[in-house]
Amino acid sequence: MKKFVNDPAQFVPEFMQGIVDANPDLLSFTPEFQMIVRKSGPSNGKVSVVQGSGSGHEPAHVMAVGPGLLTGACQGAVFAAPAVDSCYETIKACNSDAGVLVLVNNYQGDRMAWDMACEMAQAEGINVRQFWINDDVAVEDSTWTVGRRGVAGNFFVIKCCGAAAEQGQSLDQVEAIADKVNKNVRTMGIALTSCIPPAKGTPIFDLGDDEIEVGVGIHGEPGRRRDTIKNADALTEELFEAVSTDVPFKSGDRVAIMVNGLGGTPISELYVIYAKAHKLAEAAGFTVVRNYVGEYCTSLEMAGASLTILKLDAELEKLLDAPAESAARIF
Amino acid sequence: MKKFVNDPAQFVPEFMQGIVDANPDLLSFTPEFQMIVRKSGPSNGKVSVVQGSGSGHEPAHVMAVGPGLLTGACQGAVFAAPAVDSCYETIKACNSDAGVLVLVNNYQGDRMAWDMACEMAQAEGINVRQFWINDDVAVEDSTWTVGRRGVAGNFFVIKCCGAAAEQGQSLDQVEAIADKVNKNVRTMGIALTSCIPPAKGTPIFDLGDDEIEVGVGIHGEPGRRRDTIKNADALTEELFEAVSTDVPFKSGDRVAIMVNGLGGTPISELYVIYAKAHKLAEAAGFTVVRNYVGEYCTSLEMAGASLTILKLDAELEKLLDAPAESAARIF
Amino acid sequence: MSEISQADVERAIRTTCATVLRNEHYFADLDGLAGDGDFGTSLATGFRQIEKEWDDIPKTDIGALLLKISMLVSKHVGGSSGPIWGTGFMKAAMLTRGKTEITLADLAAMLGSAIEGIQARGGAKLGDKTLLDALIPVHQALEAGGDPAAALKQAATVADNAVDETRGLVAHRGRASQVGERSANTPDPGIVAIATILQDWCKDRGIERTPTAPEVAKATA
Amino acid sequence: MSEISQADVERAIRTTCATVLRNEHYFADLDGLAGDGDFGTSLATGFRQIEKEWDDIPKTDIGALLLKISMLVSKHVGGSSGPIWGTGFMKAAMLTRGKTEITLADLAAMLGSAIEGIQARGGAKLGDKTLLDALIPVHQALEAGGDPAAALKQAATVADNAVDETRGLVAHRGRASQVGERSANTPDPGIVAIATILQDWCKDRGIERTPTAPEVAKATA
Ligand SMILES: Nc1ncnc2c1ncn2[C@@H]1O[C@H](COP(=O)(O)OP(=O)(O)O)[C@@H](O)[C@H]1O
Ligand SMILES: Nc1ncnc2c1ncn2[C@@H]1O[C@H](COP(=O)(O)OP(=O)(O)O)[C@@H](O)[C@H]1O
């Protein structure tokens, strides 16, 4: 394993420290609970939007803390849901009289941790609710499983809820927006390589030299099938087909498109994918109102990408337009 | 080779098309010369700042085109200087009565191409000058070589010159700013893996399972030495030592620090490096006024990172603060 | 009549710490087959902490001991395992408040209550290919009563069997459940962990028994 | 008296296209040893275009032909090679305006002028480990005059020798120059390319000659 890592057990707190050192005016860090909260803290009268999940998906989730986005977030170990106590402390640190909305990506571990944490917080009279995000179309839903996974579409739920909360909308309203975004956003990804969690030291799964995993999960979970590498246009067509037929989207829709890098794929390749996705969207009669090309929800250094499409309406467009500030920035 | 690529020969025009599709209001694209220029074009009365270099370093260089940054840029094939005609056409497309400043990263190929292109443009009466950027401390200067390489420090030259040009400063003044930034910025990088140019199809150099290249160039050129992987703090110390002793920087300096990912290294690891660099900077008595952690000048999917330190003064701080807009964005 | 002393319980927990820490990477690899590969690390993080804080953990009675274990797990174990194991220890703790010795029947009751808690927390049933597929038969074995050593050996055997019996099933809970059919023909790491822990308890007690499932054999080798 | 016809020049250029395209990856690999691995691709991009546009390239005279070649190289070849080869063809074109046949002495003069232009452009001297270290002795061989076939064979030989003679040198120009001592003991791809082209010209002309430098042997195999 060749990585910029010291003690693998300290990997998460160390990179969180770097994020806070780089954003001293924006964020405050509580190492004990691997928790980052806005320096300004929660504001009464405004709903707090929080999240917490496994590490390895940077800039999700702690790098999405900031005005117009999350109020606070906590991290678990790489690919592991946060400990119950971290979730509980994050809810407490973000407590607001307008209430707290926890955006939980739909994984068993995350759900159970937040369930326990919410029960503990509610027992103390904190007004907290959970919302489950499940935009990944790769693995079909069924009454047996906990359901579809939450992946890159998470960004849009955070952005819209964060903006609504900033505007002073009520907990009911912010929750309704989360639901609207989640109902209208779909994602699927493809992995070209595996990735190595520092504490594990070996790849989380094995892919042959010409193999790809279609519909991969952001923790390296298998997806729809193993296949051999195809050209970028063919891969993009499969992602577009899987995603755009799911809601379903229809001609005339105004949409936002995200091409999300999984960590190891260079920016140039993401734009090769975007060029094709953009063509396909226009051919399908969509109006691409906004686009996002870059890294939003990664799997460490995994090479691969996911395509997300969000169906917009006037309300969501306004919320996406709203200003925001986070540790993920360029200038 | 597993990449999101169609015909490798079309890789560069295809990703450039994606960049323009994603930024229709900001950029215009001339495929014949692999050239991207601000949609608004050059503005008379304002110096045009242009650049052109090999591809594979995204978001450098075409993604730095936009208000407050570059006026236009052209790309060569991956890791190859642009063709002379591309450079010449870019100068022409960005021609302004206030003059054109070409920011050339110091590589023989780039210099010769821009030399020829400038001669051609000057012959037509265009007021164009070149400035050579050489911030890489890895390979020592000598009267024999063409000198040090231009790497991630390039971002700061672009940002400051772009801001000055936007303010309407003269060609002499903008050139003087390029010189000031270049004289006060230093960079060194470390590669953990090689990378594969699509048209080549094989790694540009070989690194053993535990080997790293200290002082690597952004085209995979060898640097100071091969070594075996060390922990993140040790690697960061070596980079900090090499960079900070070069200007030399001294206690009390106000600085900007950039931790630049070479393409394949996850964001989390970049922040592990930043946490250490920040500590070292404070221990050295520097005041870190601004920081930049992310991908600014990459080598395709190479795993690795570079550290850049820029010594600031009031003028440079103001120029870094100035607004800018580019294809590289988050929201 | 007393069958299991507090010392026995403490010793079982220390043995469990050793089992989990020794298999940190192996359990992670097993979880990587159909899940996300964090099981070994998550569990080890918690039990490493238990080892570290062992001397400060209250030993006034079994309930206090188990309650602290439950809190340490909730605090330090991520992934599904945190809430699952934390809930399990919590339930067991509630039935042993103030007790410094318990009977085999008490132990069975503690496990029964832990199973209920885990089911309420994660909604899994027998056959969903989770550690419950090991815990439930183990619970029956303990309920059958008899000599504690024999009961422990029987418990280890049914847990061991559960590894192979559930191998062919499709996981319906946890990360592994989100890969559908792809989880079939991989062992469930949680079941392997339970079987391995019980096998190590047998070894620690000098109870002769050879593992049958290859994963348990490997994890106890 | 005429020694080299326009047809000979055209044929030499077509042969060069074949050489460069056949060695696209090999030349890139050689450049990867101390440089940045783009030499083969850059050169091939230009000569592939020359092949493609061949029928439309003006054939009125050698000068017009070479001028167009120079423009195509400037337009399509990136890296140092674009300006270097573009400048070289440009200079050769200027000395052959309106000519449809040339003497060996003319050819020597053309190469001499190309060498001057390349030196002015890139500032390299003999011994800097660039293709000039092949072109300069080749120029001398051509100046020596005599039978064109013999002169060509001699030119191929000195270029071939240059590969081994410069192998130990440290590059002082191009990407390879930026790695300092690390460039020693790697062949210079530009020199290998020149030697390979001349060796292919010999073969095309039925001139018997076996390459000495292993790289040239491999590139012409
Ligand atoms: N809902 C559940 N109820 C009981 N046990 C479960 C449940 N979900 C998962 N498990 C057990 O936990 C193990 C996985 O633990 P871990 O890897 O920590 O969780 P995650 O699936 O969140 O990564 C599985 O092998 C399974 O035995
Ligand atoms: N200044 C120069 N003058 C003459 N030839 C040069 C010069 N620099 C490089 N070369 C030749 O060009 C070759 C490399 O070409 P190429 O890879 O296209 O350039 P770059 O070094 O920019 O990648 C070298 O092998 C060398 O023979």
Ligand SMILES: [Mg+2]
């Ligand atoms: Mg997990």
Ligand SMILES: [Mg+2]
């Ligand atoms: Mg080059």
Ligand SMILES: [Mg+2]
């Ligand atoms: Mg797991």
Ligand SMILES: [Mg+2]
């Ligand atoms: Mg080269």
